[in-house]
Amino acid sequence: MTESEFLDLSDSVFAKIEAALDNSGLDVDTLLSGNVLEIEFADHSKIIVNRHAANQELWIAARSGGYHYRLAEGVWQSTREAGEFFADLSQAISAHAREDFHF
Known part of the structure; x- marks a missing residue:
């Protein structure tokens, strides 16, 4: 995949995340700035979703740790775990929200 295709695809992922959070009723704020989407919760904790174009990966940083994902057969699979x-x-x-959430 080209870098442009990756950026378009990851833009869609960011839009999906923001739409799901907007529709969820959770008390969160999102801020998209370049390659980084910040999700801030009522307790001021954050989850950071980052796209790394050089590796064509999406990264998540949360209380539970840091995670990397690469697109394989149409699914964003972890590069380290299952x-x-x-x-x-x-x-x-x-x-983070202390409430059930699903995409």
């Missing part, structure tokens, strides 16, 4: 991006991000959001 995780999937949206499932892992759902768990992180649920933990």
